[in-house]
Amino acid sequence: MRILLTTIVFCIFTYNSLNAQEVLLHENVASDTITPKFGPNRLHFLHLYVDYAFFVDDGEKGAAVLHGNTAHLDIGFRYKYKISNFYAIGGDIAINSTRFHLKQNDKKILPNTKINDKERYDLTTLQLGFYNRFNFGKRGNFLGYYIDLGVHGCLHTNLRHFTENEQPNGFIVSTTTSGLDYYERWGWGLHARIAYNRWVLSGSYRLSNLFKKSAAWPELPRASVGLQIGLH
Amino acid sequence: MSKKIAILCFLLTFMPFFLSAQHKYWVFLTDKDGVDFDPISYFDIKAIERRLLHNIPLNDITDYPLNKQYVKAVKEIADTLLQQSRWFNALAVYASPEAADKLLDLPFVDSISPINSRLQLASIEHNEVPEGASEMNPQQLAFLKNQTTHMNGNLFHEHNITGEGVRIAVFDAGFPSVDTHEAFAHIRDNKRIIKTWDFVRNRENVYRHSVHGTSVLSCIAGIYNEIPMGLATNAEFLLARTEMVLREPFSEEENWLAAAEWADKNGAHIINSSLGYLYHRYFPDNMDGRSSLVAQAAHMAARKGILVVNAAGNEGQSQWKIIGTPADADSVLSIGGINPDTDYKINFSSFGPTADGRMKPNVSAYAKTLVAQRKGTGISFGTSFSSPLVAGFAACALQTNKNLTNMQLFRAIEKSGHLYPYFDYAHGYGIPQADYFLKSSPEHETRATFDFQLVDNELTIKTITWDYSEFEKSDTQYNKKSISQSENNNTPRYLYYNIQNPDGSLNEYFLIDMLDSKSISINLENLSAGQIVNVIYNGYYDTFHIKK
Numbered sequence: 001m002r003i004l005l006t007t008i009v010f011c012i013f014t015y016n017s018l019n020a021q022e023v024l025l026h027e028n029v030a031s032d033t034i035t036p037k038f039g040p041n042r043l044h045f046l047h048l049y050v051d052y053a054f055f056v057d058d059g060e061k062g063a064a065v066l067h068g069n070t071a072h073l074d075i076g077f078r079y080k081y082k083i084s085n086f087y088a089i090g091g092d093i094a095i096n097s098t099r100f101h102l103k104q105n106d107k108k109i110l111p112n113t114k115i116n117d118k119e120r121y122d123l124t125t126l127q128l129g130f131y132n133r134f135n136f137g138k139r140g141n142f143l144g145y146y147i148d149l150g151v152h153g154c155l156h157t158n159l160r161h162f163t164e165n166e167q168p169n170g171f172i173v174s175t176t177t178s179g180l181d182y183y184e185r186w187g188w189g190l191h192a193r194i195a196y197n198r199w200v201l202s203g204s205y206r207l208s209n210l211f212k213k214s215a216a217w218p219e220l221p222r223a224s225v226g227l228q229i230g231l232h
Numbered sequence: 233m234s235k236k237i238a239i240l241c242f243l244l245t246f247m248p249f250f251l252s253a254q255h256k257y258w259v260f261l262t263d264k265d266g267v268d269f270d271p272i273s274y275f276d277i278k279a280i281e282r283r284l285l286h287n288i289p290l291n292d293i294t295d296y297p298l299n300k301q302y303v304k305a306v307k308e309i310a311d312t313l314l315q316q317s318r319w320f321n322a323l324a325v326y327a328s329p330e331a332a333d334k335l336l337d338l339p340f341v342d343s344i345s346p347i348n349s350r351l352q353l354a355s356i357e358h359n360e361v362p363e364g365a366s367e368m369n370p371q372q373l374a375f376l377k378n379q380t381t382h383m384n385g386n387l388f389h390e391h392n393i394t395g396e397g398v399r400i401a402v403f404d405a406g407f408p409s410v411d412t413h414e415a416f417a418h419i420r421d422n423k424r425i426i427k428t429w430d431f432v433r434n435r436e437n438v439y440r441h442s443v444h445g446t447s448v449l450s451c452i453a454g455i456y457n458e459i460p461m462g463l464a465t466n467a468e469f470l471l472a473r474t475e476m477v478l479r480e481p482f483s484e485e486e487n488w489l490a491a492a493e494w495a496d497k498n499g500a501h502i503i504n505s506s507l508g509y510l511y512h513r514y515f516p517d518n519m520d521g522r523s524s525l526v527a528q529a530a531h532m533a534a535r536k537g538i539l540v541v542n543a544a545g546n547e548g549q550s551q552w553k554i555i556g557t558p559a560d561a562d563s564v565l566s567i568g569g570i571n572p573d574t575d576y577k578i579n580f581s582s583f584g585p586t587a588d589g590r591m592k593p594n595v596s597a598y599a600k601t602l603v604a605q606r607k608g609t610g611i612s613f614g615t616s617f618s619s620p621l622v623a624g625f626a627a628c629a630l631q632t633n634k635n636l637t638n639m640q641l642f643r644a645i646e647k648s649g650h651l652y653p654y655f656d657y658a659h660g661y662g663i664p665q666a667d668y669f670l671k672s673s674p675e676h677e678t679r680a681t682f683d684f685q686l687v688d689n690e691l692t693i694k695t696i697t698w699d700y701s702e703f704e705k706s707d708t709q710y711n712k713k714s715i716s717q718s719e720n721n722n723t724p725r726y727l728y729y730n731i732q733n734p735d736g737s738l739n740e741y742f743l744i745d746m747l748d749s750k751s752i753s754i755n756l757e758n759l760s761a762g763q764i765v766n767v768i769y770n771g772y773y774d775t776f777h778i779k780k
């Protein structure tokens with residue numbers, strides 16, 4: 001008991017002595033004069049971004065998609081290295097999730113001619129891009145107006161085929177087939193962006209084929225246009 | 233086929249960006265040859281009085297209108313004419329890059345500069361207080377009273393000094409409810425809103441859009457439940473809507489310049505502007521008081537004899553950290569924010585100094601205030617509200633001596649700061665105090681509250697405890713400059729000290745709550761000869777010169 005009381009008294013005294021004075025404000029002006037190298041219009045800049053884009057073309061005959069539903073969502077990091085006020089280069093790494101909703105009609109041949117209530121391909125990719133940035137106008141530490149033109153490569157990590165059909169007894173049967181062996185593991189393409197600060201109108205075009213030549217499937221749409229938001 | 237469609241979609245999507253290549257430019261003209269100017273018909277009588285007081289010639293070339301032939305020629309090439317500036321002999325226009333090239337070829341065009349700036353209003357939050365004075369609890373009433381008494385503003389009112397005869401121009405993003413709100417009834421009833429102009433829409437009605445200006449005006453001159461919200465309750469007003477607030481505050485500097493010229497023409501003594509331009513166009517190293525057009529405009533307004541009061545900004549915790557422009561201009565009285573709960577710098581208030589090392593902010597005032605809103609009142613945060621509190625204070629200070637020039641008034645307000653002659657880059661000279669302008673009591677010598685002791689390389693600042701009861705009530709001068717927390721708690725505890733370089737700039741500064749401590753120590757090993765340690769504690773200021 002005595003030990004406990006001694007400890008409590010010691011703690012109280014220690015606490016008071018530690019709080020005998022308190023620095024409420026301390027500014028070192030000299031350290032503030034160092035020009036930072038990181039920022040939207042500094043030497044380096046890194047930020048998170050989210051992109052949602054719709055495919056705008058039809059794909060090849062037999063692989064028509066439902067526009068409006070067929071889209072991809074990207075979440076990634078973008079790095080910028082400023083070379084001049086007008087020009088910068090950079091790269092981005094993103095995880096991309098794409099859904100190709102197949103149009104169900106008598107022309108459909110991908111992956112078969114069967115008409116389902118719903119049918120789609122879900123593609124997941126890991127994407128690495130490189131871009132050139134052209135900035136316009138005088139600005140401060142702010143991204144301002146710019147155009148990006150670049151290329152990207154991607155690893156198709158997974159492609160799944162999904163169908164959904166209502167049975168005569170009212171049950172809905174969904175099937176998901178993964179481990180497909182008829183798609184290419186690697187892809188590449190071009191992209192362009194027009195932006196004002198965090199608001200980006202993005203477009204990309206897939207140059208590579210998604211399906212192996214041996215599979216002889218018609219290709220799914222290649223061009224997408226969407227909106228990106230830079231989270232900075 | 234699908235490839236072609238895709239490419240077409242792609243191009244169509246991006247094409248509008250290329251087609252809408254319209255930009256804003258300033259077109260600076262070479263001269264005002266052949267232009268006539270009649271100052272008597274152009275200026276308001278108060279503007280003429282101000283010019284005479286400041287020995288500014290009535291026929292200054294910067295007040296002459298632009299050459300009409302030049303304006304006509306520019307108009308023919310540019311798409312839209314936005315503003316004209318007499319002060320800078322310039323036109324703000326919308327034009328394509330090709331048209332801008334054509335404009336530059338005109339023999340009377342000196343230069344062209346693109347306009348691209350975004351504004352930051354210096355307020356950050358609103359908390360509603362229920363409408364109706366009766367619903368205010370005693371704490372809220374005390375809070376409202378403290379809004380002006382922290383500057384000893386009650387002394388102004390006791391002496392019947394309420395900014396009478398002083399004309400204040402308020403630049404903001406809109407003034408809804410000023411024409412109906414009870415907090416402004418005394419201004420409306422006495423017809424003391426002299427003129428209004430919306431520079432964004434080019435019309436007279438400013439009583440709509442953002443409520444920010446309404447709140448700001450209330451901190452200059454509002455009265456709520458018969459308690460003044462600001463000090464200049466009898467001043468006259470020019471209300472200018474210069475800013476357009478969308479989801480993100482957005483506007484251009486040319487409106488500020490046009491409004492400054494308008495305020496000058498209409499006889500303003502003081503301009504209050506609770507805004508700043510920051511990173512959208514500038515870097516912190518541009519905050520030198522010269523780089524931005526709006527800082528140059530503020531300089532010009534000061535040259536015309538107007539006291540420009542501007543909020544320091546709310547970037548103290550952001551990466552930007554320092555004041556914006558035009559608060560960076562040396563002729564602008566920049567106002568930092570004080571937290572009424574602690575009586576020292578509120579965390580978000582922007583720091584100084586300017587990029588070229590000048591002290592900013594100049595003085596500080598509360599940045600958590602009770603303000604008028606669209607309906608009723610609310611608690612608002614931001615140096616947006618510190619600035620009008622000081623603008624109202626300045627109007628009262630000017631009323632005490634109408635012969636003060638704007639820069640004399642500027643210096644006097646600095647000297648009235650509760651920390652003066654101590655300063656730092658968080659508080660400036662502290663909170664201005666009304667008694668400085670009233671000289672109601674004779675000067676008393678301030679008694680020491682600390683002394684310096686140097687042992688080896690360690691400087692100790694040792695506080696001295698006085699028995700305050702030995703002083704008679706009339707001997708208030710002793711405590712004249714102690715911060716208000718000391719009056720509330722009778723326990724003056726804040727010790728400010730800085731390390732000043734031989735060139736006058738600060739190297740470091742501190743604010744220490746002494747609590748139960750009797751001394752602090754400074755290691756002089758890292759300091760160099762010629763540097764000075766400045767200390768203020770409970771109204772007593774002293775310095776220690778480092779010699780090695």
